[in-house]
Amino acid sequence: MRVPFTKMHGLGNDFIVLDGRETALPAISGRIAAALADRREGIGCDQLILLEPAPDVSADFRMRIFNADGGEVEACGNASRAVALLHGRPARVLTDGGVIALEPAIGGARVDMGVPRFGWDEIPLAYAMDTLSMPVGWEELENPSAVNVGNPHLIFFVSDCDAVELDRLGPEIERDPLFPQRVNVNVATIEAPGRIRLRVWERGAGLTRACGTGACATAVAAARRGLTGRDVTVTLPGGPLDISWRDDGRILMTGPATESFRGSFEWEDYAKGEAE
Template structure:
């Protein structure tokens, strides 16, 4: 069975998109997703995205990490899917329904409302998620936010000095986070600007993380570290505009790009 795919990226965070909304695919297992994501022997990507019909929205988006794990949300992939779909749509994800809409140079995504309760992150036990009394070496007092998937955010003087490649997996897999966690280190660089690096759960260091940018901006606003309800979050791949709207929901605006299209034999990866 020959299967078409679309290779896309948002700020360098890249995806293999499989569109099964009209023509169904065999079940995508974590093993197949990991094989497709492998940059040496597969197509290569940060996430495999599968689009399927939905009974609750215009269509459904499933997201698989390179380790084969399925995750709840991906802001960069949502922008890529908005570009691919080409018009306003409500998209079902495991983290809830998001609204996607193409915009100049990319897309604007309504990511829904952030959650701060300890059991919504989730954490292993009750704790203040605005400033958690925990530390890993020099990283301390993080904030925790769920924006469809779980994030922990550390505000530091200089993000580039943090050994995130070493501390990221340590924090991701700490027992405090029963579903693992995305790890963000952030530096406030101005009244409405933040510099960010992300260790992504199941994927590792990434050039961009849309949900990480949302979680970090919201945590900074919650602590009063930035002015107003909007911020530019700059990741290694480039900037995203994050707004905490009066409705309580998060809007993310940024670029998305289609790289190329191709096809593969399903049995080669099964």
Template sequence: MRVPFVKMHGLGNDFVVLDGRAESLPPIGAATARALADRRTGIGCDQLILLEAADTADFRMRIFNADGGEVEACGNASRAVALLHGAAARVETAGGTITVAPSGSGARVDMGVPVFGWSDIPLAYAMDTAAMPVAWEGLASPMALRIGNPHVVFFVDDLDQVPLERLGPEIENDPLFPERINVMVGQVTGPAEIVLRVWERGAGLTRACGTGACATAVAAMRKGLVEGREATVFLPGGPLHIEWGEDGRIGMTGPAEESFRGSFDWGKFA
């Protein structure tokens, strides 16, 4: 059985998209996701995206990280899927229903409302999530929040001095975070500008993370580090524009691209 795929990326955060909306695909588990994501023996990607039919939305999007773990949300993939779908849509995810709409060479995504409760993120025990009394070497007093996925956000004066490739996996797997955590380290560089590096749960260092950019912008707004309720977040792959509306909902706008299309033998990856 040969299965078609579309390779896409949002600011260098890359995806293999399988479309099972019209015709169902065989069950996909962690082993298949890992095999397809492998950059040496598979197609190669940060996340595997599976589109399925849905009863209460236009379609459903499932997201598997490169380590095979299924996660709740992916902002960059949402933009890519909007571009692939070619029209505004309501998309069901494990993190809730979002709305997407193509916009120019990318898309705008309504990411929903951020969650700040310690048990909803979740953390292992109660604490102030706005200024957590914890530290990992020079990274201290972060904010934790959930935007589809759990995030912990640190702000520093010099991003280049943070060894995120070493501290990222330590923080991601700390017992404080029962579901592991996405690690964001940001530096405010202007009244509405933030430079961000990302250690993504199950994927490692990535060039961009849409939900992480949203989490970082919201954290900076809550802390009064930027002016107003809009900010541009600059990631290694490029910028994303984030708005946090008075109604509490987050809007994210940015580019996405199709890289190429192909097909693979399902039996070799099952």
């Protein structure tokens, strides 16, 4: 079976998008997703995105997200913008993190990411603590905030995010027993009341050029701490995203999305060994 795909990216955070909304695809496993994501022997991506029919009328379709390690996760802001561009019109999309609303915009897309959650058991953490300024630390990274924006994020505010050895500390923090579902690790520098510089270690993907949910979580954490207003530009290594945490509690993210190319692959080339 030959399967078509679309390769896309948002600020360099890249995706393989498989569209099974009209023509059903074979069941995908984490092993197949990881094989497709491999940059040497597969197509290569940070995340594989699978579009499927919605199970009910609460959404127009469903979006499933697999990280490069094959793990299925709840949300991806950059992928949501890419899907908005591909879909070409406003839509309500079911994710494992909830229903989000997306629409194409000039140069990219706008996504309503929903309402952030702050309860320790909503992140989730292994035990109760204040998530605004957590009494924990890893070397120089101390007193983070935790926010769930469909997936779990930990945010450290530092004087220079570029100086942090995130490639070393990120995987250690991601897999700390404090986080039973692992966690995305953000290091942020406040440059002005409306500007944040950010780097992200993404759970299951590693250092990334951009993370939309990380930008949303960081903007919310900064506003909660009184470090910024509720409308900020978050600049990641791949470029800027505009984040607005509205008075009704919902987060709006606006930024670019790009289609890179289209192609197809032979499903059996990546499904070998699935029945073994």
